[in-house]
Every structure is written in structure tokens, then in C-alpha cells.
Amino acid sequence: MSKAFSVFLQDLQDGRTHSELSSKMAELLDAVRSTGRAGEIVLAIKVLPATRGDVDKVIVKDDVRLKLPAHDRKQDFFWLTDDGELSRNHPRQGDLDLKEAPKPRAGELKEASK
Numbered sequence: 001m002s003k004a005f006s007v008f009l010q011d012l013q014d015g016r017t018h019s020e021l022s023s024k025m026a027e028l029l030d031a032v033r034s035t036g037r038a039g040e041i042v043l044a045i046k047v048l049p050a051t052r053g054d055v056d057k058v059i060v061k062d063d064v065r066l067k068l069p070a071h072d073r074k075q076d077f078f079w080l081t082d083d084g085e086l087s088r089n090h091p092r093q094g095d096l097d098l099k100e101a102p103k104p105r106a107g108e109l110k111e112a113s114k
Contacts, residue, residue: 017043017062024066037069 010018021043028039042065050057078086089095 012045012060012062017064020064024064028066028068031068035069035071039069040067041065042067 009021012018021041024041028041032039042063044063044065046061046063048059048061049055050059078088079090081087081091
């Protein structure tokens with residue numbers, strides 16, 4: 001019977017791969033919770049013969065990739081000018097000359113008749 005994969009994973013890179021997967025899993029779970037979207041961790045293991053001929057040794061390479069879910073990006077609105085530039089203001093609408101209104105004087109209140 002072969003050694004359990006979990007034992008192999010803890011032996012790989014003296015435990016660094018297992019530790020990296022654990023921390024990336026925590027990062028992924030936080031991102032999924034905050035975005036409500038899916039993400040993934042990919043562990044690729046490549047096994048190569050260490051020598052030609054009789055293979056009694058192998059080289060094991062690992063690659064850990066994390067694909068975090070993205071937050072929704074907000075949209076923004078701009079007007080397009082006749083010159084092809086972006087503008088926050090409508091290019092064919094003039095500016096309003098706004099002034100501060102004077103504060104009303106405090107006076108006697110009148111009651112409306114019924």
C-alpha cells in the first residue's frame with residue numbers, strides 16, 4: 001500500500017508546500033466570503049525520473065497557484081466632448097451661476113385659518 005498523500009504532502013519541500021497551501025486556503029476563504037464569488041487553489045505536482053535507465057530516484061516539483069475572486073468594479077459616467085475628451089460635465093450645458101440665498105429673518109409666525 002502506498003504512503004497516504006497527506007503524509008507525502010507534509011514531506012514535500014520539508015513541509016513548506018503544506019504550509020503554503022494552508023495559508024493560501026485561509027486567504028481564499030476570506031476572499032470568497034468578502035466577494036461572494038468562487039476562487040480556486042491549484043496544486044500541480046510533476047514527477048520526473050532523476051536518472052536515465054532504471055528509475056530508482058525521482059524528482060518531484062510542485063507548483064501552487066491561487067486564483068482569488070475579484071470584487072465587482074464600480075462603473076463611472078463621463079460625457080464625451082466634441083474633441084473626443086472625457087468630461088464630468090455635459091459639454092453643451094453651461095455652468096449655472098449659483099449664489100448663496102440669504103437666510104430668512106426670524107419673525108412672527110402666522111397661523112393658517114381653517
